[in-house]
Amino acid sequence: MVRYWQEFFRKNGPPLAFYLLISVACWMLLMIIMPQLFMLDFSFRTNVPPPLWGTEAHGYTLEHYQYMVFGSAQSTDSYNFVDLSVFGRTILTAIFVTLIDVALCYPVAYYLAHVAHGGWSRLMVMALIIPFWVNELLRAFAFKIMFGSTGVINNFLITVGILDQPFDFIRNGVALYSGLSYAYILLMIFPIYNAVESLDKNQIEAARDLGSPWWRIHWRVVIPHAKPGITSGCTMVFMLTAGALAAPQILGGPSSLWFTQIIYQAFNQAGNWARGSAYGIILLTSSLIFVLCMMRIFKVKLGEIAR
């Protein structure tokens, strides 16, 4: 270890080495570790107004976690069905959205990596990236307008004659699923692209030469090779979708609450930072556990994702 640091300092020179160490350490501590630790601490404390913070009244408790499971003491229900069902629906929808993104992005990534050439593939990449120059909120509103009862899609379907009256895409969740699927699509395409692109074209040709139809080439050769990329994309899309706020706020129907909205309400409307923190920690840990389980099931190591 000592030797490693000596080498690190010798290779980069002391000024650069110190700069790298301090900047990375600051980034990790100030931006990532400390806020999370404060959240963790808050989530285990009673909810008292700021003037009482640090006093005896601000003691440790498990009440916010209990609240998530059992609800308030005054409630007649034995469990907190509202929050639990929102939580469950959020996770399930995030899984669903992740699967949609895999299905959409794998063919695109494969096409970009092995079929498209030169100018055409650059044009496609631009077409993928440029819409993301538009602000996330604006994109969500655009989806809302598009899927609205007098929006382009309803108008088109009515004109063509498939529908005779507008379909409520928003109340039925279609707008939300579409918006969420689109929101993080680049984070799925590029990891898969990177993985597929490194596949030797000869392997595809060899499989074809041995008589394989196209689907088996993908199933046996391309997808196994791209697995780390797919997992990496899934991890990011799942985490970000489960933690999305803007799209559910704007595109969600009146009855479909997203778990992040409950956290938002706790912080900003109920003024209950402790409960918000507890819910945030619950979302974070359960997403992490879910992702780690998936990696175990699909036999992907953490190091492979980082490639």
Place this chain on the structure above:
Amino acid sequence: MSADVQLEQVSIRFGDFVAARDVNIHIQEGEFFSFLGPSGCGKTTLLRAVSGFSEPSEGKVLIGGQDMAGIGPNKRPTALIFQNLALFPLMMVWENIAFALEVKGVNVAERRKKADALLELIALPDQGEKMVSELSGGQKQRVAIARALAAEPDVLLLDEPLSALDLKLRQHMRSELRAIQQRVGITFIYITHDQGEALTMSDHVAVMSQGVIEQVADGNTIYDQPETAFVASFVGENNLFKGKVAEMSGDYAIVDTPSGQMRARRATGKGGTLNTGDEAYVFVRPESLKFVNGSDFDNHIGASIKQQEFEGSFWQVFFDVDGSDRSVKLSTVNDGTTLAHKVGDRVKLGFSADTAIATPVGDLAAE
């Protein structure tokens, strides 16, 4: 099952670039056929046209008498062994070998049995459970062959599969490949830029240059009776003299060169015929050149020794020759005696007309 392969008037173009031009070849069923040529001569392009990865711009490819136009590589009775082998790194060795069977829907037990039989054939029994990365270069080579054979192709296509191996292994794999070919009895089409491989393994060799077939013959004929200047200069080593035909006499040409008049066999076939007054090349192999005292050979040249190299089983001697700025080389078997000459000596060299060949002037192989 084995099948013959016919290329009829095949031309392959990529934009303005002609990769192969008017190729006519009939490869007999069950033979070991090689395409030999420098890199970029179009031999891999031809192989891809046979395997189905590219279609000829003109002409036809027939396998077993059947026109292959519009038939994809997964439907042709061919199997290709890639230059980099292209084994599947995420599958075990036996899964690699059994891939063609998996495609055909053969059940696992049957697949495993067939894979084990093939592992036996390539002398790698009990290695089926390994990953490809655990094998050595030569073992990977053999697994690639087994994987291709598992598809039971009528024609096996090999794209310079030995080029990544070291010299010893390469020489060993030559005889191994030849033995496997004779055991399975199917047609092998082999692509190489290594003349040693082509000459040792093949029943017939096609020498290619710039998309054109220069000569098709067995190895012996290619070496002893080259039809064009390219073949003479590409296959083996050859000393070259340039001159003008003074006279044609039967199968011989008499060529006036700055180093003296030379009598040589006339090349026949593809290179065209020599006529009196034509520019011509005379090729003489280093092993056909002899030190002479009298005038017991058809041709004689004066030279001075520039350099002598001892190669173990033979000597190589380099000369400056009168009237030519090309260095000339002689090789002679080491019979245990030391060479009688020293660097700088003036000597007389001779060769018989039957060991020399005169061709029309044409492209030469790059040095």
